[in-house]
Amino acid sequence: MKNVGVVGGGLMGSGIAEVSARAGQDVVVVESSDDAAKAALGRLEKSLQRAESKGKIDSADAVLARIQVVTDLDALADREVVVEAIVEDETAKVELFKRLDTVVSAPDAILASNTSSIPIMKLGVVTSRPTQVIGIHFFNPVPVLQLVELVPSLLTSADTTARSRAWVQDGLGKQAIDCQDRAGFVVNSLLIPFILSAIRMYESGFASAEDIDRGLVLGAAHPQGPLALADLIGLDTTKAVAESLYEEFKEPLYAAPPLLQRMVDAGLLGRKTGRGFYTYG
Numbered sequence: 001m002k003n004v005g006v007v008g009g010g011l012m013g014s015g016i017a018e019v020s021a022r023a024g025q026d027v028v029v030v031e032s033s034d035d036a037a038k039a040a041l042g043r044l045e046k047s048l049q050r051a052e053s054k055g056k057i058d059s060a061d062a063v064l065a066r067i068q069v070v071t072d073l074d075a076l077a078d079r080e081v082v083v084e085a086i087v088e089d090e091t092a093k094v095e096l097f098k099r100l101d102t103v104v105s106a107p108d109a110i111l112a113s114n115t116s117s118i119p120i121m122k123l124g125v126v127t128s129r130p131t132q133v134i135g136i137h138f139f140n141p142v143p144v145l146q147l148v149e150l151v152p153s154l155l156t157s158a159d160t161t162a163r164s165r166a167w168v169q170d171g172l173g174k175q176a177i178d179c180q181d182r183a184g185f186v187v188n189s190l191l192i193p194f195i196l197s198a199i200r201m202y203e204s205g206f207a208s209a210e211d212i213d214r215g216l217v218l219g220a221a222h223p224q225g226p227l228a229l230a231d232l233i234g235l236d237t238t239k240a241v242a243e244s245l246y247e248e249f250k251e252p253l254y255a256a257p258p259l260l261q262r263m264v265d266a267g268l269l270g271r272k273t274g275r276g277f278y279t280y281g
């Protein structure tokens with residue numbers, strides 16, 4: 001698959017667009033407004049210039065030339081694979097998949113979601129082609145992290161899963177693991193309760209944010225601590241994933257602690273807004 005569509009050019013969508021274009025593919029990114037499209041392009045330019053200055057790519061301009069950022073969903077008509085990476089909101093994603101089903105015209109196109117926690121089945125059944133709907137879940141930062149979780153729903157065909165695997169592994173050079181269609185898949189089912197425990201520990205005054213993070217970095221060889229990681233993921237996304245996990249399993253360990261809820265209400269979303277558990281920029 002050489003013609004890629006990405007819906008949502010935020011943290012993840014711009015990363016997915018970048019790795020696809022770096023792999024020589026033709027990419028169309030659809031954003032929700034002109035301002036958001038401009039921001040997405042800015043993110044791509046900054047990241048590609050960084051990759052060029054580190055010698056990881058020859059030319060940022062050459063990669064950028066393979067990416068178009070637009071606001072019209074119809075631009076996805078001829079795409080062979082479309083990856084949805086809009087906000088983690090079930091209603092918004094369901095609406096989008098209904099529209100993608102009418103817009104994307106290639107008969108065997110794959111309609112994928114990068115959702116962290118929303119059941120793929122819910123997105124598949126609102127289309128006329130649930131056999132071609134699959135979860136392709138990348139990790140942040142997409143240009144750096146190798147893992148992709150492949151999440152077929154009960155209705156996804158073996159052919160869709162095989163072509164998705166070929167695209168991420170042979171096309172993008174990532175490594176895939178297989179997961180069942182349950183909220184959180186493999187990695188977030190383990191990671192989110194860990195992050196929530198760290199937030200509860202900080203909230204209770206048991207230890208400072210710095211000491212919690214230093215503890216895990218120096219004592220468990222994690223590359224960064226759980227609170228710094230929550231800031232990187234985005235506290236809104238962390239909360240949304242926790243809520244989906246809680247809704248699915250009703251386990252207290254998935255319940256978002258009050259501090260996380262208040263920080264999201266306050267717009268303290270982590271790196272993307274300049275302040276979360278730490279202050280940035």
Ligand code: NAI
Pocket residue numbers: 007008009010011012013030031032033036084085086087088089092096114115116117137138139140232233234237
């Ligand atoms: P983000 O908030 O950075 O980006 C979302 C983007 O989608 C924004 O640029 C927004 O303008 C755009 N958007 C919203 N509605 C749209 C629509 N209807 N059409 C076109 N564009 C629209 O969010 P982020 O972090 O990139 O997350 C996106 C998805 O990826 C979510 O489903 C999230 O759960 C998932 N994800 C997030 C990870 C993370 O570490 N942040 C990791 C893996 C998956």
